[in-house]
Amino acid sequence: GAGVSQTPSNKVTEKGKYVELRCDPISGHTALYWYRQSLGQGPEFLIYFQGTGAADDSGLPNDRFFAVRPEGSVSTLKIQRTERGDSAVYLCASSPLPGLHTGELFFGEGSRLTVL
């Protein structure tokens, strides 16, 4: 399909483990975002990439969270020493333009992370 693709769709891990979540944006979209959504809450901003660089990482909760986008396309969100509070749906979104001219982010279906 031509939409944003996220893998895995579900990930169950144990407290203290390391996880990687992958996002494949829509081809040609230069802007890429990571959000996370807890039950009953709206999406919470984590990080924004413009091309290969992280233009805004102010939403990353602590240094256990890190994201990369080495070639300006696929991005990986990495979480070290997972905690139960990290359990959430991690949403990736892409946008064709730098700058939210239309306000439209195209979201993937998310990766549901459960930390036991």
Next chain:
Amino acid sequence: RKEVEQDPGPFNVPEGATVAFNCTYSNSASQSFFWYRQDCRKEPKLLMSVYSSGNEDGRFTAQLNRASQYISLLIRDSKLSDSATYLCVVSHFGNEKLTFGTGTRLTIIP
């Protein structure tokens, strides 16, 4: 205080009725406003932008009140397919991120 606040609901509304949601935002520097729709266990999708002059898209009308820092969404002649969570979203000039509210859950009852 959250930057974007919404009544989480749930709103249970009979089919064919009119329903309205409000959303307030705290940052007066907010420049752009949107409503997103999120179906259960699905990703959010843009429903409509909110312009200063107000705008309408079929049965949906969005309005902005900058003085009182709130936006609204009105749904007329509600359909069963309108059942979803409606997310209020703002962004600031020069800041390339969208800030989402917690969402208002709407259920249309046959």
